[in-house]
Amino acid sequence: MSRPLTDQEKRKQISVRGLAGVENVTELKKNFNRHLHFTLVKDRNVATPRDYYFALAYTVRDHLVGRWIRTQQHYYEKDPKKISGGWQMEEADDWLRYGNPWEKARPEFTLPVHFYGRVEHTSQGAKWVDTQVVLAMPYDTPVPGYRNNVVNTMRLWSAKAPNDFNLKDFNVGGYIQAVLDRNLAENISRVLYPNDNFFEGKELRLKQEYFVVAATLQDIIRRFKSSKFGCLDPVRTNFDAFPDKVAIQLNDTHPSLAIPELMRILVDQERLEWEKAWEVTVKTCAYTNHTVLPEALERWPVHLIETLLPRHLQIIYEINQRFLNRVAAAFPGDVDRLRRMSLVEEGAVKRINMAHLCIAGSHAVNGVARIHSEILKKTIFKDFYELEPHKFQNKTNGITPRRWLVMCNPGLAEIIAERIGEEYIADLDQLRKLLSYVDDESFIRDVAKVKQENKLKFSAYLEKEYKVHINPNSLFDIQVKRIHEYKRQLLNCLHVITLYNRIKKEPNKFFVPRTVMIGGKAAPGYHMAKMIIKLITAIGDVVNHDPVVGDRLRVIFLENYRVSLAEKVIPAADLSEQISTAGTEASGTGNMKFMLNGALTIGTMDGANVEMAEEAGEENFFIFGMRVEDVERLDQKGYNAQEYYDRIPELRHVIDQLSSGFFSPKQPDLFKDIVNMLMHHDRFKVFADYEEYVKCQERVSALYKNPREWTRMVIRNIATSGKFSSDRTIAQYAREIWGVEPTRQRMPAPDEKI
Structure with missing residues (x-):
């Protein structure tokens, strides 16, 4: 029997892999040697693999720069990498220690960003004076398009102190301190806040948000005014055309200060009338909401903005006053509505609601999955929807098939290309053609073979990296995502313990072998998420060492989950766990990656799962649990975990095991916080879906016993995943929000005759 091709060989073999065509190989080799000898000053005889990597990176960068059309830099990220004794450990990720060969510093475009100071009102208008200046230096990273010779620019900003920073009063002691x-000043871009779906009102975070916004807006306006690329001299001074040339997409509320900052530039510096400036701002900005969790919404204390950005606070107050005047005109006498819709929240601490600012200052507002966009209109932004229904849209998220199929799963990309050609890579809807192969025995065989090869490869990787042995013929049941209560890794844990108890109870009965893998990072300050990781590892310690269980059940926590690990685990998955409480997940994109790579989904009707089930047909999905309406009804009635605990014997047994220290014999009360939360204040209603989830998992096991039917369902899922390409998402943003028509036109390469 011939040896299966490695990923590397497949990449060479299939022309699909030509992700970046190379015109002149000799030139590239010359470039590589030049960088090795002159940039790195190394002879081939003494060069290390790191030197080769850098020389190659510099060469590729040069190659891209040849096609580079114009279109923060963080030093440290507190990154949870290691698991030690079952606990997540953070360590500083000094990712720029050795430099970043892909980026190009552009000191010639360095810009000043102002903080603090005070506002003077003069006859010429408001002036923001006595500020502290920090310089923003741009770093450009090329982002190449797929086979179109277009290279866009991702511009990040690094904070630098100006040369005279604090050096005005010169004496030796003061001088040292000033240096x-x-x-x-440079701390602004030194650390990335690790929280996700949680707002922590820290001054440094506000500084970072304004720093990036202010630098980017100055850069946008410089480009708008310039006559030609890279020019610093202003030519265009009329802003009527600004919204036609510029689109600013506010990705959640983190860049929301773009609205008052653009107003400040237009009114204070460009001398536009308020009404004209507001019209330009609204037409230019659009807002995407990414979460409905109340603790994630940004609400900055007024005193913080007043100190750091005094002029912006005045502008926000003016925006609010004019906005509330419009609301009062539309809904006369509705004082409660004015209070609910105000940008300024009164209370013990006065706050600015940044989501309200974004809606008021944007011409379009969207959620990232259909159900999410509907929830926005019915709940948190209901008042705003009633005032301006035309603003609200939906743009369902997507993923790039280049990385999440072609690169990470070349075996599957190859067998698809053999059947329907290679054009699906840039037009994912073409995957629908695979529906005619659902009963094709050779295709069913090929899909199953590729999946098995990926599972063998991932099993070997786990053995090599983690010294964990797993059964590659077991069902790979995978939940990889950030660790958060709403994503309900705990529901997965309850099912695993239930399965374990069933095997222990009937050790001679046949059970479909299962390897449950859970991976993800917890925010460093999120105690409950860290406890969940500890619980998963503790369950694994018991289950994996029980001789009665054998290899019928394995539980593995995937350490240091990141993109490169996702690229290995997703192609190997049989079952994708998407089990958040209905109404809490905005969209999710991991769900789409699994679908495209031939995993079946067990999930609630939440986020993009709803549209995925609609595309594939609910009969090709494992759907369980409460719908959004059921959750609302349960909220009104009052969720009582005790009811479920008393009524369901298997659930009671599992919770008693957690309470008694069955999974933590050396520390019996280790998981008391988890049990207490589940029993008394579980916002995400884990017990309410437990019974249906366990029954749904039984359906999964039953189908897995029939490989042919399982694979036919897999093919239907792959064939209907075309909607979830980011190409479709971006085309919709372009047409429906930015007012531009996407094009597939290919630019001529630098060495091509036009």
Whole structure:
């Protein structure tokens, strides 16, 4: 029997893999040697693999720069990498220690960003004076398009202290301190806040948000005014055409200060009338909401903005006043509505609601999955929808098939290309053609073979990296995503323990072998998420060492989950766990990656799962649990975990095991916080879906016993995943929000005759 091709060989073999065509190989080799000898000053005899990597990176960068059309830099990210004794450990990720060969510093475009100070009102208008200046230096990274010779620019900003920073009062002691204080200015872009779906109102975070916004807006306006690329001299001074040339998409509320900052530039510096400036701002900006969790919404204390950005606070107050005047005119006498819709929240601490600012200052507002966009209109933004229904849209998220199929699963990409050609890579809807192969025995065989090869490869990887042995013929049941209560990794844990108890109870009965893998990181300050990781590892310690269980059940926590690990685990998955409480997941994109790579989904009707089930047909999905309406009804009635605990014996047994220290014999009360939360204040209603989830998992096991039917369902899922390409998402943003028509036109390469 011939040896199966490695991924590398498949990449060479199939022309689909030509993700970046190379015109002149000799030139590239010359470039590579030049960088090795002159940039890195190394001879081939003494060069290390790192030197080769850098020389190659520099060569590729040069190659891209040849096609580079114009279109923050963080130093540290507190990144949870390791698991030690079952606990997540954070360590500083000094990812720029050795430099980043893909980026190009552009000091010639360095810009000033102002903080603090005070506002003077003069006859010429407001002036923001006595500010502290930090310089923003741009770093450009090329982002190549797929086979179109277009290279866009991702511009990040790094904070630098100006040369005279705190050096005005010169004496030796003061001078040393002043030089040390320069670090304070540069701290702005030194650390990335690790929280997700949680708002922590820290001054440094507000500084970072304004820093990036202010630098980017100055850069946008410089480009708008310039006559030609890279030019610094203003030519265009009329802003009527600004919204036609510029689109600013506010990706959640983090860049919401773009609205008052653009108003400040237009009114204070460009001398536009308020009404004209507001019209330009609204037409230019659009807002995407990414979460409905109340603790994630940004609500900045007024005193913080007042100190850091005094002029912006005045502008926000003016925006609010004019906005509330419009609301009062539309809904006369409705004082409660004015309070609910105000940008300023009164209370013990006065706050600015940044989502309200974004809606008021944008011409379009969208959610990232149909159900999410509907929830926005019915709940948190209901008042705004009633005032301006035309603003609200939906743009369902998508994923790029280049990375999430062609690169990470070349075996599957190859067998698809053999059947329907290679054009699906840039037009994912063409996958629908695979529906005619659902009963094709050779295709069914090929899909199953590719999946098995991926599982063998991932099993070997786990053995090599984690010293974990798993059964590659077991069902790979995978939940990889950030660790958060709403994503309900705990529901998965309850099912695993239930399965374990069933095997222990009837050790001679046949059970479909299962390897449950859970991966993800917890935010460093999120205690419950860290406890969940500890619980998963503790369950694994018991289950994996029980001789009665054998290899019928394995539980593995995937350490340091990241994109490169996702590229290995997703192609190997049989079952994708998407089990958030209905109404809490905005969209999710991991769900789409699994679908495209031939995993079946067990999930609630939440986020993009709803549209995925609609595309594939509910009969090709494992759907369980409460719908959004059921959750609302349960909220009104009052969720009582005790009811479920008393009524369901298997659930009671599982919770008693957690309480008694069955999974933590050395520390019996280790999981008391988890049990207490589940029993008394579980916002995400884990017990309410437990029974249906366990029954649904039984349906999964039953189908897995029939490989042919399982694979036919897999093919139907792959064939209907075309909607979830990011190409479709971006085309919709372009047409329906930015007012531009996407094109597939290919630019001529630098060495091509036009």
